[in-house]
Amino acid sequence: MDTPTLQTPRLRLEPVALKHAPHLQPLFADPEVLRYLSAQIPQPYPAEGMQWFLEHDLLPRVDSGASVAWVLVLRETGTPVGLLVWRRHQSDEGDRGFWLGRPYWGQGLMTEAITAFQDHVFFEVGLERMELRSGIHNHGSSRLKEKTGCVKIGEAEGKMREGSIVGVWEITRARWSALRRPAPSHEKQR
Numbered sequence: 001m002d003t004p005t006l007q008t009p010r011l012r013l014e015p016v017a018l019k020h021a022p023h024l025q026p027l028f029a030d031p032e033v034l035r036y037l038s039a040q041i042p043q044p045y046p047a048e049g050m051q052w053f054l055e056h057d058l059l060p061r062v063d064s065g066a067s068v069a070w071v072l073v074l075r076e077t078g079t080p081v082g083l084l085v086w087r088r089h090q091s092d093e094g095d096r097g098f099w100l101g102r103p104y105w106g107q108g109l110m111t112e113a114i115t116a117f118q119d120h121v122f123f124e125v126g127l128e129r130m131e132l133r134s135g136i137h138n139h140g141s142s143r144l145k146e147k148t149g150c151v152k153i154g155e156a157e158g159k160m161r162e163g164s165i166v167g168v169w170e171i172t173r174a175r176w177s178a179l180r181r182p183a184p185s186h187e188k189q190r
């Protein structure tokens with residue numbers, strides 16, 4: 001499956017490529033970014049870690065069709081600022097993973113990226129449902145999920161850097177449609 005480029009008001013979501021590694025490396029090798037992610041990610045993060053991850057892990061998964069991966073690029077400056085991965089087969093990590101470099105937090109950028117991503121998977125690809133996971137202490141990720149139509153459906157064991165419990169969340173096309181395309185007011189009143 002080809003990775004389409006997606007646009008938001010401030011971001012371009014481009015297919016990830018090896019050329020992005022030097023830009024993503026310093027943003028990802030930040031203990032605050034790694035704090036709520038999988039305990040399997042080494043910390044301190046190795047100097048060539050992102051290059052290795054893209055070349056030997058993520059891009060092969062993209063090539064095989066198992067994952068779709070976008071780098072988040074600021075439209076104004078062309079700066080790569082984060083990553084968003086959709087795992088198309090069920091995994092213990094959930095169907096989606098994302099991170100943004102710390103200088104870019106708190107500006108609504110990931111909300112924009114997730115909005116474009118969910119429009120794509122639900123309205124273009126035609127997916128019915130996704131199951132997502134994140135550490136229960138990751139309040140930013142939980143809030144982002146609530147804001148973008150996800151509902152917590154339980155908890156499970158997980159190997160996160162911070163704790164061993166993850167929240168299990170779901171988002172359905174029906175729920176996303178209702179958020180994005182609310183029924184006209186005359187229909188709501190019926």
Ligand SMILES: CC(C)(COP(=O)(O)OP(=O)(O)OC[C@H]1O[C@@H](n2cnc3c(N)ncnc32)[C@H](O)[C@@H]1OP(=O)(O)O)[C@@H](O)C(=O)NCCC(=O)NCCS
Pocket residue numbers: 032033034036037097098099100101104105106107108109110111112133134135138139140141143144147
């Ligand atoms: C989680 C993360 C992607 C959020 O990105 P962001 O662009 O800063 O998020 P947004 O600005 O779109 O914020 C979305 C909502 O979450 C809230 N939020 C963001 N970070 C928060 C935090 N640390 N604690 C509590 N709420 C937070 C925002 O206030 C906003 O809610 P509001 O509109 O009600 O105010 C970013 O902090 C990050 O990359 N963290 C490290 C990696 C990570 O945890 N990835 C997720 C793994 S599941």
